Amino acid sequence: MTKPVLHAACQAFIEQRMAAAAQAMQAAQESANSDTKSSAGDKYETGREMATQERDRHAAQLHQARQLAAELARISPDAPCDAVRPGALVQTSLGWFYLAISAGRLVVDGQEYFAVSGAAPVAGALKGKRAGEEALFNGQTVRVLAVA
Template identity: 65%
Template sequence: MPLKTQLHAACQAYVQQRIEACQHAMQAAQESANSETKSSAGDKYETGRAMAQNERDRNAVQLQQAKQLQGELDRIQSEKPCDTVRPGALVHTSMGRFYISISAGKVSVEGLDYFAVSAAAPVAAALSGKRAGEQALFNGKPVQIQGIE
């Protein structure tokens, strides 16, 4: 399997894990709210239900964000070759290897570490549009682009 395809699959697994975690947390919060029973301290009942609802709402927002990441990832054509730094590019630089896709952090494939970063990330923005052999400035330091796949 091509390297970019493996990196793309790792990013998809990351997003899927986030979606499942949010769904599980939402379900747990809903079950917690449903299990609250009225007691002689009525305020405690209402507070418990409100806290569970707030937790469910917070997880719903995180779920929506994870689904947006999934949408961004779905729009990237990882199999398409790149000659400039853009979404879907695998960029080898003097400061590391970057897969321009979504912010998924460090991804290890075949014993090597890569950083999955979104196109909006500062390092990706600094490299955007550049070609192999060119140089960019990131945090005031020169970064040499050694190759792009």
């Protein structure tokens, strides 16, 4: 079954983002802590402030990754779908979409899939559609071939 594999790939994407953000936060904190006060006090304060801002930026990225993890946790990859909704694997005339989180292009067994969030424009256009139905997306007609 492809959905559990895509779900796991989305989870790995989130874990990688969380690890990168946590590591960057730690590096920025260490940089701020290692800055020693010199006779040029302004230079010291500016360096510490820049490192603090960098740490805060990475903390925000970590928070966003945690939100993605919570969003993904609400989706059961084993639940069957007969209409386009979060958790659905949708084959369209544009390609395959997994409605979960915005993780981008994923390749499973040589097949390309796009993991998109429910807030993505393509997901909005396809929402509630069933196999055989069509939707308008970016000025073109998109045919839903299958929903799983």
